[in-house]
Amino acid sequence: MIDKNSPLPIYYQLEEEIKQLIKSEQLKPGELLPSEREYAEKYNISRMTVRQAINNLASDGLLIRQKGKGTFIAEKKFEQTLQGLTSFSEDMKARGLTPSSKLVRFDVIQADQKLAEKLQLAEGDDLFIIHRIRLANESPVAVETIYTPKSIVGDMTEADFTPSFYHYMEKKLGYSIKQAHQEMEASLANDFEREHLRINEGDPVLLMERLTFLSNDIPFEYVKSAYRADRYKFKLQMPR
Amino acid sequence: MIDKNSPLPIYYQLEEEIKQLIKSEQLKPGELLPSEREYAEKYNISRMTVRQAINNLASDGLLIRQKGKGTFIAEKKFEQTLQGLTSFSEDMKARGLTPSSKLVRFDVIQADQKLAEKLQLAEGDDLFIIHRIRLANESPVAVETIYTPKSIVGDMTEADFTPSFYHYMEKKLGYSIKQAHQEMEASLANDFEREHLRINEGDPVLLMERLTFLSNDIPFEYVKSAYRADRYKFKLQMPR
């Protein structure tokens, strides 16, 4: 398990081992992790080295330390999945609804100045534009336009990003999504939104704009969405 | 600076000192922090203790460690200050605007069923209601209603929560704010909002609802706000 001659730091190897045990459910949420001393003796390493591994996992939220009691595997809460960046389909599933979508447009276009700047590309670079109506339980909730560089996603067909573009990025292409900058504001629906969301003139919408980054801090997605105000409320958990 | 007889851990005291130096701009972004050995010798403490302080600040993003070179003060990005839970006044300052407010109502009321449930109180318990118009550079941006239990904040006067209720909670009462559950949606302004925000019938507003928790997971604040859609955009950074 732990190889003292490995170039990888011991604390890192231990982190990976514990992560693996949690992932494979040999350690389940709520259960007690072996104590620091046990790990130190088992692998014949210093307790401080064990602490370094456990502290890292605790600050990642995977473990919960309790003085005098021990270290426990964290519960993966429902809120925890809602917390943080989610795609439309993940979001809807978390709310107990069935997501689907109706594709309006799927093309390759050339980046204009604004899109090139947002996505850190040169003007004229190839972009996919994915324009779709988002439904929950067959009823329209949002219109969404995604711009994503062809240089990152390569050749892509409609089947690839249906139902979830994030799923394709992560599971099929193996990218790791790190974080997003998101903006939200209220507005009145324009003609296009009104038509596709089946709402009336003067009805409000929640506008969302998001720039999403891979783990190497390269932006791979710029999305603009408009949500029906009467059917969608954005919920999040924020730490201080 | 460092008091070895203080009940506060040494590493924590050092963290606070470095934070203070950054805040007061005696250490500016990009500058080199004194080395670990320097701190250890200066205060006659162990280098490992210094490391604990510096590591904590580095994982908070305040410092950036570079092997072989040293530890540097991080650039404070605009987004970094916006990340996480902020009060209206903090939010506006981060945008370079001057926040102020006009108090509309400040009373003690009795919790109804809904408020009691949200704030984990009994029906009829005393609550402060703080109702104010929020201005940025003298111009109205939002109307805000805060409900907070008298049992937590005790006696409170208008001066206490002006300009910032969070500042009073944290700096004066010594509470630690942990996190909030927040919801955002779009709507049309009602009569009251239109009057105070000086907007017209049919104009949209961004509605925000927030339940804020102390470090012991007790809710201390329930806020409802309505922001002028043309003057306010909610920005946040979200990790995956």
Place this chain on the structure above:
DNA sequence: CTGATACTAATGTATAGACAACTATATATG
């Protein structure tokens, strides 16, 4: 039975030291 006390085991804090890995600079060598 109840309550105080002692004990055990866990994490938290802190020390002193060693060597590794990396960066930058100064110095010697061709």
Place this chain on the structure above:
DNA sequence: CATATATAGTTGTCTATACATTAGTATCAG
């Protein structure tokens, strides 16, 4: 002059140890 080479200084990793603090349990006294 250009290129190795040494050197100093930094953070990174790791050890072994000590005592503090907290939680839970066991034990004993009343």
